[in-house]
Amino acid sequence: MKKLATLALAMVLAGVLGKAALAAPPADTLAEVKKKGVLVAGVKDSLPPFGYIDEKSRTIVGYDIDFINAIAKKLGVKAELKPVTSASRMPQLQEGNIDIIAATMTKNPERAKQIDFSHTYFFTGQKFITKKGAVRSLKDLEGKKIGTAKGSTSEQNVKKAIPSSTVLSFDDYPQAFLALQQGKVAAVTTDEAILAGILAKAPNKAQFEIPNLQISDEPYGLGMRKGDKNFVDFVNKTILEMEKSGEAKKIFEKWFGPTTQFHLQRNFKITADK
Template structure:
């Protein structure tokens, strides 16, 4: 019996040590050792992450950043679909190495995970039926769709307290609810809304009014105190800005000839 307890204790200790090693920031070494970087990405949110109809592969702005990081590491890239609600649990449970999924950096999340420097900057707006919304007052007491576990969910509740917030698994479902007349608006970051609208067959019926309720800096998410990996990713992002790769990726997905034309109003720099 004593031997059995000793065995249990040894197994438990190995588990604790493994968890501690993970928490202490061994991702950089582990990724190099296994030869694969596993990134959690969106798979239905153009142009950040979506399934290409021809290749059936997940492509997008977020994926291109991960490809560059993986190449810099000298490893292969594996992408796993995540939702706004599942991305942090997936990271903390060790199922993915990095989150690249339109994730806003905020103090609440930063208590649980670490973020890279800002690699995309946008602001929260709305998609509405054309001419239906001129000011935030037009949305008071109305139903507004967004995604579960997103900062958009919290921001709109603060901005329009009388609105009823309907939270969906992701933004395309929220947009479908708008098309069906179940909500008066869909809210999230302008860049995501532009991507949704750009792919909509009936996009002429909708618009993004010039009503911004927050600024949204996106960061790549990594495990807490994963210092070596965070430093490597940040160094790589600064390199991408310096050598023009970051701008090139932006133009590829948000340039004037794309379905989601936006101006690049930011540069990647060392931030908190």
């Protein structure tokens, strides 16, 4: 009897959830943000150089953050940064806790059903970080443990690319890398730019490498709520202008260029999709 009643309670709970749809975030974010005077952005806070806490100033800085600041400046509002994880960023956006996602988010068709993406503002591909000389081809990773982050495309891609591997998902990539350092996983997989960022900061980087094995293309987009056309158009217009004025390139050079530890080539330009 008691068990039944508990079940009934769970059902009622589920019924209440049906009303979840009523919590409507603003339909026109552009107008709403202007009214509030703040643009709330979901960003990563421990993923150099996209978004991380600067030790001295104790504030969040990075490539993603510079784009948010540029958009906020164009809007004439303040930018407020909210740390999100790969798993929490989409619910956060849909529930209206944040206005925009700038958190190393890959554009893919499944996600595009739930939210709208801006044009690609960063382009990279999914690779692996491994102990030096340990991995020559994908075969070397068969049956091994591979670390990555919960809720990321990396997790889903690697399961497809190497089905025999065991994928261990952590809350974020650096934790997965720590597991690699301690020999708990054979490789960490995610986008090359993130791997380069982790490797550059690693205390014993000489022992690791990023073999030239790419399993997918990863175009990053800024995420906005589905159907929020005015805002998407505004953001797209802004980042296209940033490309034209050279500001986008300057931000890339600032975080990834020859003066940094990464030395990445900018092999993309921000252009209108399709």
